[in-house]
Amino acid sequence: MKSVPKLIRQFLGLLIVSFILIFILNIVFLAVIANSRTASGHPYTLAKEIGEALKKTEKGYYLEKEFLDILEKDHIWAVCIDDATHQVVWRTENTPETLPQTYSLSDISNLTMGYIQDCATYAGAAEGGLVVLGYPPYRYWKHLWPTWDYTFIANVPKTLLLGLAANITLILIIYVIANSRLLKSVKPIVTGIQSLPTGEYFHVKEAGVLSELARNINKASDILLSQKHQLRKKETARANWIAGVSHDMRTPLSMVMGYAGQLKEDSTLTPDQRQKASFIVKQSERMKNLINDLNLASKLEYNMQPLHMTVQNMTAILRQVVADFMNMGLEDKYQIEWAAADSPAHLSVNVDKDLMVRAIGNLIQNCMNHNEDGCNIYVSLHQKGNHCVIAVEDNGAGASDTQIENLNHAPHYMMCDSNVKEQRHGLGLLIVKQIAHSHGGRVAIGHSARGGFGVWVFVPLG
Amino acid sequence: MDFEYLRNKRILLVDDEPELLNMLVSILNTEGFLHTETAKTVKEAQEKAESFLPELAVLDVMLPDGDGFSLMEKLKQKRDYPILFLTARGEEEDKFRGFGLGADDYVVKPFLPKELIFRILAILRRSYKEENPYVKLTHSEIDFAGAEVIKEGRHIPLTAKEHDLLSALYRNAGRIVTIDALCEAAWGDNPFGYENTLMAHIRRIREKIELNPSHPKSLITVKGLGYKLNLEEK
DSSP: OTHHHHHHHHHHHHHHHHHHHHHHHHHHHHHHHHHHHHHTOOHHHHHHHHHHHOEEETTEEEOOHHHHHHHHHTTOEEEEEETTTOBEEEEOTTSOTTSOSBOOHHHHHHHHHSEETTEEEEEEEETTEEEEEEOOTTSOOOOSOOOOOHHHHHTHHHHHHHHHHHHHHHHHHHHHHHHHHHHHHHHHHHHHHHHTTTTOOOOOOOOSTTHHHHHHHHHHHHHHHHHHHHHHHHHHHHHHHHHHHHHHHHHHHHHHHHHHHHHHHOTTSOHHHHHHHHHHHHHHHHHHHHHHHHHHHHHHHTTOSOOOEEEEEHHHHHHHHHHHHHHTTOOTTEEEEEOTTTSOSOOEEEEEHHHHHHHHHHHHHHHHHTOTTOEEEEEEEEEETTEEEEEEEESSSOOOHHHHHHHHHSOOGGGOOSOOOSOOOOSHHHHHHHHHHHTTOEEEEEEOTTSSEEEEEEEEOO | OOOGGGGGSOEEEEOSOHHHHHHHHHHHHHTTOOOEEEESSHHHHHHHHHHHOOSEEEEESEETTEEHHHHHHHHHHHOOOOEEEEEOOSTHHHHHGGGTTSOSEEEESSOOHHHHHHHHHHHHHHHTGGGOOEEEOSSOEEETTTTEEEETTEEEEOOHHHHHHHHHHHHTTTSEEEHHHHHHHHHOSSOTTOHHHHHHHHHHHHHHHOSSTTSOSSEEEETTTEEEEOOOOO
16 A cells, blocks of 8 residues: 555645646746736826827927827827816817817816726826827726725735635645545555455445446456356365265275285285285285375365464474384384484474374385385484474485486476376375475475485474 | 283274175284174164173264264263274364364274274273283383382382383383373473483383393383383293
8 A cells, every 4th residue: 555645745746846837837927918018008108108299389289190190090089188278279180079178177087097988098298288098998997996005015925925825725625635535435446456466355345436446346356256266166176086086995995905914914824825915915005105195185285284283392293203113113124213312302393293294204105115125214303594404314226316306396297287298206205395385394305415315394493 | 912801802893884894803803802793883883882882982984874973972971981983084084183072093094904903902901901900021010000010029119200101101012102202191291301300210110120220121212212111022
């Protein structure tokens, strides 16, 4: 949700810049207009000029043609009122006939301030009289009572600034209210979009100005969810299928193992027959391990294996696994060594004990499976940074660099979505990797300093 | 080993597969368990239990007219005796975690005969230990009921901790019992930090049961892992 405050800041910045820009533009515009108007001549100035230009001769008043042309061009009429008689003593030809010939003082006061017969009038002093210019109706509008309180005029700059400030504040408030309403409807949409990649269910309220957007986001979320659900259903079905098959194989295999196990121990049989029985036992045990591994691997892969995390002493778990292997009756060609001296007596780790036992058991079994001629197996534990490292190594045949590279990086055939032609390897290591991953750890496979193969399981300390 | 009396226990076997029942009977008979009875359904098992009075029941989880768990409850309502489950592993696997249901142990199919026998013997030893007061070792005898060791005609008393440790070792006679399991047996849960104490106790036990404690014959150290109690070879 970091993007929303950023958005607000950007909008606000833009708004302030717009204010400043509009302010400057207005001033420039005003200046240009005022300038152009002043240049074209003001009626008061013209009245003054005409007044000065009007000459009093013996024959009467006389105005030069140059000025008469200016007046005529703009359809302005002009009269001259005598100071003493208040009679019109001179007039232009276009002066309306209806204009009075005599003017009282109040008439003069009125025409100076305002109009005569809708014509805006302007007065200018002339020699022995008063020149009055009359503009055609609707040419000018006059402000009749241009009078203000003195303090008002004195405070104009302050008042203007205050007014401006009030306006800006008002606009900002309107902007913030309008925007907060918009943001209010944007916020759930932003939240919605942000939770889309998480794949969790959410529903944006489909109201306000952005309801259509909200509707589409909800639709997208529904589609994603249903796809995820479908995928999950398929995965569950696959894991269930594997679980079902392995379940159904267990009872028949029990009988194979049970009877073969009995025959193996039967002293009335010949050594050769007992040898064959022991072979059946061995192979059925392989099948049993395969079934167990397949089931667990598919469950771990599809996250269907619940983790029962408890704080455990990893040393105790390793001791138990090693002791269990020894108690099981190992063949003499295999020796398991628990590196008691190098390993801590107590290392608390939050793990699923059963899965850990399974992983370590798989690694030890792996050493035996790949060294038919026997080997020594070394199990040790140490702490490295914030991880506990379980090492299972042997001094057996080991593996080539290519094989180790493949084991470390190539996907297992069970998880590979393309056709696999290489030789398939067992599920043992895959399960160890899955278990490590489910604990937030990892697995490293490599050459052991003991001479053979080595696997190191890293599990984060709680 | 000295567990002959356990082989006289009455064992009820319940599974819907007659073939598997036959095999179980055969395995048990071979190992000397002669008192067995079989049932294929929950109903039959309840009826058989009435007359047979089993001292151990081996139950399959999936039965045609119910499941092993509810059968266990019904059986235990009448009489209390240990129950071992046979499971084909599946969803029920989780139910076994911690044996919250009151089952004594479970064996996952498929299993080797010796594995099943070992589990059955372990449960019987745990459940009926009071019947076995005497254990013969190479140089001495342990009287668990009297909490003493008889060595060369002398009676040497055992402390409570020594008794606990020897019992744990004896229940797993011939097998390695880890340091952790022994500490837990003597000091309960969270037995961290008792390893040196354990070593001291083991030394004292050896002084009591061995002729030459420096060269033990019965109580063997398995380096770094734990200890093993060897019973007298017959």
